[in-house]
Amino acid sequence: MKSFVVILCLALSHLMVAQDSIKGTIIDSETEKPVEGALIYAFELNKSVVTDNNGNYILVNNSKYDLKVEISADGYKTQVVTLSTTNTDIIKLDKNLIELQEVIITGDRNKSREKVSVSIETVKKMDLYQSGKISLADNLSKLPGLSNVSNGVGITKPVIRGLSNTNIVFLNNGIKAENFQFSSNHPFISDEFSAKKIEVIKGPVSLVYGSDAVGGVINVIKENPASTNSLEAKINTQYHTNTQGFVTNLDIKASGEKWYGGASFTNKSHKDYQDGNGDQIINTRFEELNLSSNIGYRSAAGNFALYFDYNAPTYGLTNQKSLSVVNDDNRKVNFWNVNLDNKLLALKNKIFIGEGILDVNMSYQQNIRKGISDDTSLYSDQIFASMDLATISYNAKFSIQKNTSKYTLGFNGAYIENDADDFYGNSNPMPDTKINDIGFFVLDEIDLSDALTLNAGLRYDLRTMKSFPFESTGLNKYEIDNDYSSLSGSVGSTYKVNNHLFKFNIASGFRSPNISELTQNGIHQARFERGDVTLKSQRNYQLDLNYHFHIDKLVFDVSPFYNKVNDFIYIVQTTEDAPIGGGKVWQYVQNDALLYGGEIALDYHPSNWLGLHTNYTYTRGELIDGGNLTQIPQNRYVAEVKLQKNKIGILKNPYFVVNLTSFQSQDNLGQSETFTPGYELFNVNFGSKITIEKQVVHWYISANNLFDKVYIDHLSSFKPLGLNNIGRNIVFGLNIPFTTQLKPVN
Numbered sequence: 001m002k003s004f005v006v007i008l009c010l011a012l013s014h015l016m017v018a019q020d021s022i023k024g025t026i027i028d029s030e031t032e033k034p035v036e037g038a039l040i041y042a043f044e045l046n047k048s049v050v051t052d053n054n055g056n057y058i059l060v061n062n063s064k065y066d067l068k069v070e071i072s073a074d075g076y077k078t079q080v081v082t083l084s085t086t087n088t089d090i091i092k093l094d095k096n097l098i099e100l101q102e103v104i105i106t107g108d109r110n111k112s113r114e115k116v117s118v119s120i121e122t123v124k125k126m127d128l129y130q131s132g133k134i135s136l137a138d139n140l141s142k143l144p145g146l147s148n149v150s151n152g153v154g155i156t157k158p159v160i161r162g163l164s165n166t167n168i169v170f171l172n173n174g175i176k177a178e179n180f181q182f183s184s185n186h187p188f189i190s191d192e193f194s195a196k197k198i199e200v201i202k203g204p205v206s207l208v209y210g211s212d213a214v215g216g217v218i219n220v221i222k223e224n225p226a227s228t229n230s231l232e233a234k235i236n237t238q239y240h241t242n243t244q245g246f247v248t249n250l251d252i253k254a255s256g257e258k259w260y261g262g263a264s265f266t267n268k269s270h271k272d273y274q275d276g277n278g279d280q281i282i283n284t285r286f287e288e289l290n291l292s293s294n295i296g297y298r299s300a301a302g303n304f305a306l307y308f309d310y311n312a313p314t315y316g317l318t319n320q321k322s323l324s325v326v327n328d329d330n331r332k333v334n335f336w337n338v339n340l341d342n343k344l345l346a347l348k349n350k351i352f353i354g355e356g357i358l359d360v361n362m363s364y365q366q367n368i369r370k371g372i373s374d375d376t377s378l379y380s381d382q383i384f385a386s387m388d389l390a391t392i393s394y395n396a397k398f399s400i401q402k403n404t405s406k407y408t409l410g411f412n413g414a415y416i417e418n419d420a421d422d423f424y425g426n427s428n429p430m431p432d433t434k435i436n437d438i439g440f441f442v443l444d445e446i447d448l449s450d451a452l453t454l455n456a457g458l459r460y461d462l463r464t465m466k467s468f469p470f471e472s473t474g475l476n477k478y479e480i481d482n483d484y485s486s487l488s489g490s491v492g493s494t495y496k497v498n499n500h501l502f503k504f505n506i507a508s509g510f511r512s513p514n515i516s517e518l519t520q521n522g523i524h525q526a527r528f529e530r531g532d533v534t535l536k537s538q539r540n541y542q543l544d545l546n547y548h549f550h551i552d553k554l555v556f557d558v559s560p561f562y563n564k565v566n567d568f569i570y571i572v573q574t575t576e577d578a579p580i581g582g583g584k585v586w587q588y589v590q591n592d593a594l595l596y597g598g599e600i601a602l603d604y605h606p607s608n609w610l611g612l613h614t615n616y617t618y619t620r621g622e623l624i625d626g627g628n629l630t631q632i633p634q635n636r637y638v639a640e641v642k643l644q645k646n647k648i649g650i651l652k653n654p655y656f657v658v659n660l661t662s663f664q665s666q667d668n669l670g671q672s673e674t675f676t677p678g679y680e681l682f683n684v685n686f687g688s689k690i691t692i693e694k695q696v697v698h699w700y701i702s703a704n705n706l707f708d709k710v711y712i713d714h715l716s717s718f719k720p721l722g723l724n725n726i727g728r729n730i731v732f733g734l735n736i737p738f739t740t741q742l743k744p745v746n
Contacts, residue, residue: 022059022067022083026051028076029092038073038093040083041224044350044357046296046303047255050227059083060228060257074653075646115453117492117505119202119544119559121146125223128192129236130685132702132731134245134270136192140218142661144599144615145202145559147633149184151717153243153273153726154286154315155338157184159715160202161561162595162621162632163215166514167538169205171219173307175346176209178391178416179367182429182516183525184631184717188218189311189342189367191290193236193249194264196223203542203561206488206509207457210412210439214509214540214565222307225260225296226253233738242729243285244331245270254742261295271331272316275724276710283316283326285333302351302358311342317371318718319526325374335382341368356400359410365391386421387430397441404447413438418515420470429516429524431477432468437461451496459488463512467519475579478519478533484512486537492544503546511538517569517588528578529571529586536590540565553605560598568593568623570630572671592624597635611642620668630670634663634678634714654688666714674719679711687733698735705729 026038034055041048042059044067051057061067072078076093083089113120121143133139137148137156147159160168170177170188180186192198201217209217226232236249246269253262268288272280289312296305314333316322322336346363371385397410416435441459448454463484469477492505513535516524520531542563549556567590576585601615615638621629639662644655665678687700708728712719 022061024057024059024083024089024091026055026057026071026073026091026093029094032092035073035076035093038071038076039227041070041072042067042083043070044068044303044352045298046225046260046305046350047298048224048227050230114496114501114548115494117453117455117494117503117544118205118507119145119503119505119546119561121200121202123198123200125196126698126735128195128198129238129698129733129735130687130700130702132238132240132683132685132704132729132733134240134243134726134729135187136190136198136220137187139192140198140200142638143200144601144617144638145619146200147617147636147715149631149715149717150713150725151185152281152284152286152316152318154270154284154288154313155185155187157187158200158218159631159633160200160216160218161563161597162619162629164631166212167215167511169209169213169217171209171217172309172344173220173222173346174348174361175344175363175365176393176414178365178389178393178414179340179342180369180387180389180430181212182514185317185338185525186369187313187315189313189340190220191264191266191292191309191311192220193247193266194222194251194290194292194309195220197221202559203505203544203563204488204490204507204509204540206461206507207441207443207459207490210437210459210461211463211484211486211537212511214511214538222292222294223251223253223262223264225262226255227739228255228257229742230255231740231742235736236734238731238733240270240729240731242726243270243273256742258298259296260298261293263291263293266290269331271329273726273729276705276708276727277724278727279724280329281318281718281723281726283318283322283333283336285331286313286315287331287333288313300352302349304349305347307344307346307348309342309344309346312340314339318721318723320721321373323721335372335374337372339370339372342366353398354400355402356398358396358398360396362394363392365389365393367391385429388419388421389416390419391416406445408443409441411438411440429520429522429529431470431515431519433515433519434466434468435515436464453494455493456491457489461486461488461510465512465515465518467515469519475521477521478531480515480518480533482518482533484510484537486510486539499549499551501546501548501550503544503548505544506542507544508539508541510540511569513537513569513588520588523581526581527583527586528581529588531588535569535588536567538565538567538569538590555601555603557601558598559600561596563595565593565595567591568629593621593629594624595619595621595629609643609645611644613640613642614638621670628668628670630673631715632666632668632670634666634676636664637662648688650690651688652690655686657683657685659683659685663713673714676712676714676719679709681709681711682706696737698737700731700733700735702731702733703728704731 026035036053038051049057049059066084077096134153135156137158140146140158141148148156150156166181172190199219205213205217231254234251238247249266251264272284291310294307316333317336343366349360351358367389369387373384393414395412399408414437418433439461443457445455465482467480469479490507495502518531520529544561546559569590574585574587597619599617604612618635621632640659642657662680666676683704685702705728
């Protein structure tokens with residue numbers, strides 16, 4: 001408490017700092033004409049302004065510091081620069097034929113992509129609309145090195161270089177999501193339509209996020225506040241022909257000099273999908289209701305914001321029982337479904353102290369999961385599983401720039417409590433549980449020159465886990481009272497010479513076993529699963545290399561990786577008969593494992609209107625003692641042609657994209673897996689902007705699996721049931737933005 005009072009006093013001492021205006025002009029580097037509508041976003045202030053028709057801007061600086069800002073405009077390369085109140089800057093933007101997201105936010109970054117030693121991929125908001133993909137994980141799976149485990153089209157989970165579930169961390173606006181991530185039928189919950197972009201770090205990021213980030217991090221980054229003194233709104237709507245699906249999204253936000261806020265509402269409704277043969281895949285229907293809101297305040301002391309997210313999805317479950325009892329073609333999900341209720345309340349503060357910045361964040365999450373069946377013989381309310389997970393998380397970090405070095409030190413942790421209803425104990429995979437996390441870290445980044453950057457970090461974690469088992473059909477969940485502690489470290493560098501960029505990073509992370517892996521002793525996912533209370537923490541050592549070559553019309557990128565995981569935790573089928581439910585016992589075990597592979601990508605723009613893109617993803621997963629890991633994605637090759645012009649008649653920025661994705665056969669099989677033949681998917685996307693009485697309208701049409709290919713992906717949970725993946729799906733979409741200036745900027 002004493003430390004908190006000291007920090008508060010230091011922060012309040014800056015309240016009377018005078019506000020200065022930073023003025024400047026944005027111009028085209030070739031023509032030197034002004035760039036109208038360029039966005040200047042100040043990271044520390046969480047504030048943005050837009051250039052006028054003369055390319056001019058005025059940014060009121062609430063702090064006493066020079067500001068690091070991101071400058072972006074359609075058709076230009078994004079830049080990160082530092083603006084000073086003492087100068088009137090003229091900033092030149094270069095045309096950008098190659099579409100690269102160059103500014104990284106995740107993991108204490110806020111910097112150019114070429115300064116980050118780890119491998120990062122991004123998806124912009126407009127790409128989320130125009131792709132025509134139904135789920136967030138499906139959208140991410142088009143990135144090199146990523147794929148997804150699917151249980152239909154609604155329940156999908158991302159896979160990063162062969163790792164998923166609790167091997168990766170999912171962040172909702174920087175807050176680690178806690179919502180039963182121990183199996184593939186528990187999707188990450190977030191509204192991608194409320195996001196500015198999504199960043200994916202491929203590889204261990206345990207330094208900042210602690211346990212579970214051994215495979216990587218996915219961060220859904222919220223929209224920036226509206227430009228200063230403006231009101232902005234967007235209407236987004238989609239229709240999906242395959243699922244007769246409707247998606248409606250409304251965003252609205254407003255910002256003054258100090259106060260800002262906004263809200264986003266999304267509703268999704270999909271019927272059962274059809275495969276390439278036109279056959280209905282029973283009970284793959286789903287509904288989602290999402291609400292995101294925020295309010296914030298900027299001052300000389302810092303930036304303070306409160307966020308609230310509410311998600312209420314209901315996903316149909318396709319299994320042997322639902323296939324036999326669901327016989328309608330309705331949109332409503334009546335039974336054999338999982339009903340989720342997720343709430344997140346987060347307070348995010350950025351406080352200016354001396355020459356440094358203190359980030360102090362707290363959040364509360366509640367995730368309620370209920371499984372609904374049609375069976376009234378056991379439970380009259382048809383509920384077969386009920387769990388309530390509550391999480392209080394906190395983190396603080398202090399960053400300071402000293403000459404060419406940036407130092408960051410901090411801590412974060414969480415208190416997690418699961419309340420499992422013992423009335424449904426036979427089907428609840430987790431008993432009542434209490435988990436305490438705490439971790440401390442220090443990071444150092446040094447710019448030795450304009451070309452060479454070094455970074456390193458160290459972290460210590462302590463996790464305590466305690467369960468309170470209840471009886472379930474004569475079988476008790478296992479009781480644990482375990483402690484796990486670990487050191488994690490990372491060393492990396494980036495080196496740029498002319499048009500060549502070299503990256504190197506070696507990191508070690510850890511993951512403690514989750515509660516299900518430790519305590520489960522009953523039915524889960526229609527089979528009998530048994531945990532092991534003696535499981536140890538996983539420890540991985542990953543080497544990442546990257547070579548990047550970039551000239552005006554050509555980008556070549558190759559990113560190999562090597563990931564050794566000691567005591568890797570996975571599940572196997574034993575020869576022991578299950579005590580209940582039939583079949584055999586599935587047992588959690590651990591052995592040393594090895595994952596390796598990489599990605600190669602090439603972008604070439606022979607002209608201003610033609611772009612060619614190709615990439616190849618290769619992933620292997622093996623057990624050190626012999627055999628293959630399960631759920632390793634198929635290797636794939638992507639070839640894409642994009643045609644785009646500035647204007648054709650009434651069409652502004654029209655584009656036409658043809659995409660061919662070829663999945664290779666998978667014959668490196670883990671236990672109980674079967675051979676998966678290769679297949680090809682052909683996709684087409686096109687659209688443009690049009691102006692109707694001064695109102696801009698973005699329209700697009702996306703056709704995925706255009707030729708109605710019949711196939712089953714290797715990571716589909718429907719593969720044992722012999723059910724195909726989705727057939728042709730044509731999406732018609734509209735995106736309509738509105739902007740109103742509240743008052744002129746002085």
